[in-house]
Amino acid sequence: MDGIHDLGGMHGFGPIPIESQDYRFKHDWQRRAFGIVQAVAGNTPYVADQHRYKIEQLSATDYLTLDYFEKWITATSALLKDARLVNDQELATGQKEFDVDLVNHPAVSADDLLSAMKIGADYQFPTNSQPQGFAIGTRVRVRSDSPQGHTRVPRYVRGKFGTVLATEGVFQHADSVAAGQGRNPQHCYLVSFSAAELWGSSVEQADDDILLNLAESYLEPM
């Protein structure tokens, strides 16, 4: 989705607020918001790309003005609602209106949550399980595809030419997972773009590089 979240290369956002924003949590409610998002991810369940997609669907103004963790909570609330674990009325009041199936959606314990966080999420498949369409060193062009749904190709590389530097292995495909269309595993490449290719004559320094990890289906041969 070519939404406001796709900020790479945009002008107009001013200086980096380094000093005023060198914090991870400024308010205790941000800590709680962070914790809630982690604690219900497993039993709802949802994965990061689904959570990201909900945030991407905020209005552009909300995206730019809401606190980061408020966006997280908004996305998590939407995912809980999609899973029919809460309803709008409950979210508005904080008052429980109906019971949920706790056998299939059990609250995670502190120990189990920490264990899960320390293990992480495995989205990888065996490297030889899918064909590798691009050899290292190949010149590729990023496809113009720009689906309405979640995708992990920033606009600023769309249609641009780059070079495959490495394959990272085979992973589930973010677009497919966020759309609820299965895992669609495919190779993920490390692709290098020259700054000159991305920004043309307005480039800051032509021979600087920008590197991205891009899935097989985002690329086409040059």
Add this chain to the structure above:
Amino acid sequence: MDGIHDLGGMHGFGPIPIESQDYRFKHDWQRRAFGIVQAVAGNTPYVADQHRYKIEQLSATDYLTLDYFEKWITATSALLKDARLVNDQELATGQKEFDVDLVNHPAVSADDLLSAMKIGADYQFPTNSQPQGFAIGTRVRVRSDSPQGHTRVPRYVRGKFGTVLATEGVFQHADSVAAGQGRNPQHCYLVSFSAAELWGSSVEQADDDILLNLAESYLEPM
């Protein structure tokens, strides 16, 4: 400038508010705002691309939330300030603080303003005054240039391939004019892009076309 104003192709803005926004002026202050912008353009002076550039420099949130004519007034106020015809204090209070040189900035009369509007602004130069780099039928690529300043290349055609359908003649160059760097006249082309080239496999109908007028310096040979 790759700012929020460059909306072409973005997702997330919902349905067209056809019924609720089928008006030109909803409030009388919008009429006054429109009139002010026209009435001071000549004696400030400024041209459309300078006015557009001021609007583009609004914060993204202001751009998306302010009324259209409030953006116009904000831009005009900034241009008047740049010309040292008003200052911040005056703009804040509406109270005059200093006199201006009315010999060089005379208020336009109703008749003269209407005459000027009916004549229009001539930004064209003789067609043979500049070399025409691209023949009709030529395949071209839109350059990746994306300057910090005002430009008239939308992001959604950047790096894309199109076909020159016509030359429109020689015009002053918006980027140069808005940057205060002179008129830099050059050919302006009508360039056609297939929807498939712009939107890839997410295209609505592959053989639809999108056509833009693009200046010589925005294009490179394929």
Add this chain to the structure above:
Amino acid sequence: MQDNLSDDHHHDPIEEGAALRVRALEELLIAKGLVKAEAIDAVVEYYEKETGPRNGAQVVARAWCDPDFKAWLLKDGTAAIHSMGFKGYQGEHMRVVENTNDTHNIIVCTLCSCYPWPVLGLPPAWYKGAAYRARVVREPRAVLAEFGLDLPASQKVRVWDSTAEIRFMVLPQRPPNTGNLSQAELADLVTRDSMIGTAVL
């Protein structure tokens, strides 16, 4: 459509702020001698009452009735339209694009709100809004469907994005069973949206 500050006060404090700001600016510029109130009056009246889609409708109706004019209009829109007296700011350079059974045209300005003022007047708010500008270059058929227009896949859509000094206007197809109408009667049938391309006749 007229309202005033006290009206604004009742229904929309944001509008009130803008209204106060515009009033302050107008008063300031008048006090400084930079603007004359009657010039503002005149230009507003001109664009509200003397220009507008009735101008474009006359161009369209004449093209339907006069094959030579139509040929000229499609070949040199600027000269043909100016010859009818519809000229001036935002209409200095015109390209008229013809709808046919094979092709449907639609105009937009994705970067701001360029629009052919002398023939269509000032644009409606939706034309200047984010949704129309964002979507019509990507999914013109979905946008047209919201306007009640469902095009067959066999009809190609051409979207004209107004990125330079040239302004576009659509020449809609003449409605069926209008052979007995005068040029003036035909002009009455031509809507603003049919010349933007968000409607057919």
Add this chain to the structure above:
Amino acid sequence: MQDNLSDDHHHDPIEEGAALRVRALEELLIAKGLVKAEAIDAVVEYYEKETGPRNGAQVVARAWCDPDFKAWLLKDGTAAIHSMGFKGYQGEHMRVVENTNDTHNIIVCTLCSCYPWPVLGLPPAWYKGAAYRARVVREPRAVLAEFGLDLPASQKVRVWDSTAEIRFMVLPQRPPNTGNLSQAELADLVTRDSMIGTAVL
């Protein structure tokens, strides 16, 4: 850094709204049995106190002291970092990129806020904000200058945009005149920003 609703009330009504909303959601989910308050406590404490840039600093210091480890780290960042126990969510797949006299690396996530949690903890707010994400891929040198870092044109900048499951971490250059320091002392020199690439040591 702790505050509460009444504090919020005094300085920022927007914050108060978010705080009330989060409290309501937490109470709702607890009432429904979907979440345990102690699980929230535990995960917050873990990311605030047990992970963070001290982990990454240990990786860096070891790489400076142990050439074999450094070679492994650059060849297979995932295995080398996991071998030190720094693993888990947002650090499942790691690529470590080395700063040299010829090349300076810097990491970003333009689409959201991807960041290597097990080695660097949670990202600072500026890393997640619009200005950093918008600008660092286009004008990394201007951004670095705002961080107080002026790079020579002779040093190539490589910007790593975290668009998939792999998380990046910068291996900064070892500061001069540190030959006599222990690995633990070296780790104390390594800053978070040096591993993001917005600082050098």
